[in-house]
Amino acid sequence: MSVTKSRLIQLPKAELHLHIEGTLEPELVFKLARRNGVELPYRDESDLSQQYAFENLQSFLNLYYECMAVLRTREDFADLARSYFAKAKEQGVRHVEMFFDPQAHVSRGVDFDEVVEGLHQAIGEAWTEHGISGGLILSFLRDEPLETAQDVWSKAKERPERFVAVGLDSAEVGFPPGPFAPIFAEARALGLRAVAHAGEEGPPSYINGALDALKVDRIDHGIRAMEDPELVRRLVRDAVPLTVCPLSNVRLGCVQDLADHGLLAMLDEGLIVTVNSDDPAYFGGYVGDNFVAVDSALGLDDATAAQLARNSIRAAFAPTDRKQALLELIDQWEGAA
Numbered sequence: 001m002s003v004t005k006s007r008l009i010q011l012p013k014a015e016l017h018l019h020i021e022g023t024l025e026p027e028l029v030f031k032l033a034r035r036n037g038v039e040l041p042y043r044d045e046s047d048l049s050q051q052y053a054f055e056n057l058q059s060f061l062n063l064y065y066e067c068m069a070v071l072r073t074r075e076d077f078a079d080l081a082r083s084y085f086a087k088a089k090e091q092g093v094r095h096v097e098m099f100f101d102p103q104a105h106v107s108r109g110v111d112f113d114e115v116v117e118g119l120h121q122a123i124g125e126a127w128t129e130h131g132i133s134g135g136l137i138l139s140f141l142r143d144e145p146l147e148t149a150q151d152v153w154s155k156a157k158e159r160p161e162r163f164v165a166v167g168l169d170s171a172e173v174g175f176p177p178g179p180f181a182p183i184f185a186e187a188r189a190l191g192l193r194a195v196a197h198a199g200e201e202g203p204p205s206y207i208n209g210a211l212d213a214l215k216v217d218r219i220d221h222g223i224r225a226m227e228d229p230e231l232v233r234r235l236v237r238d239a240v241p242l243t244v245c246p247l248s249n250v251r252l253g254c255v256q257d258l259a260d261h262g263l264l265a266m267l268d269e270g271l272i273v274t275v276n277s278d279d280p281a282y283f284g285g286y287v288g289d290n291f292v293a294v295d296s297a298l299g300l301d302d303a304t305a306a307q308l309a310r311n312s313i314r315a316a317f318a319p320t321d322r323k324q325a326l327l328e329l330i331d332q333w334e335g336a337a
């Protein structure tokens, strides 16, 4: 491994845009399928891996929901997150705020508490075993009937301390954020923070919609903000961080080539950009790999890499003392150049 590559992977960072179901590697899919007696339409791991050529967001989502069928019990969800944290440790990750999609599990007959408690257990273990802090973002599927989101929320709001934030994901185009405003208002009143996927495939107006209707603290993706100079000024003025996912953008065809990615131009505009992996099992790399890929395609000097990492810490919903400790680690990384 080159010096630059290993340095970028070791750079202390937070991951703020990660779907824990999107860390389900083919090996674990088959292991859990055997454990739970789930029939899969693929012969083996390599047959499954060959399905990972996506034309767009929807073609990815179809496979993503299919593989989730192997996740049944609390232990399955804990194992999923444990296997992610073991990888995250090797990628320089010190703090994770992970999305999970409860509607996708409850609709298959999985108990909401099994999901939450399994993930929560693994988050606690990650702190004691790997020194990685973390939290859960309860994410709503915007393309499912609103009542299914309300059902999940009615369970979640009885235990808001289990979550750091609410989020909004899945198919974007045709599903603007407005209908979720009442749930987000309740969540914010309970002390949760709010984020939403917007401006990935959808137009810049969806980003304005998420800010206006949902009062989000961060925008997930947000790359299409660059099409609207007025919106860019708003995001800079209000210091709204964007959780950008470079390899995901290329795999889903939102950006044709990483060399064309606007990430550095976004930084130049003064936007608070962070680098994240989205669904790393499906998109060809974890967060450190995303830093390495961006460096190969666009070039990252130490100062820019450190800035991206500092942005991820400052944009995190972690306690101030934790953030301060992590920012000091980044100073040390930069000083050791």
Ligand SMILES: [Zn+2]
Pocket: 017, 019, 169, 197, 220, 278
């Ligand atoms: Zn995402």
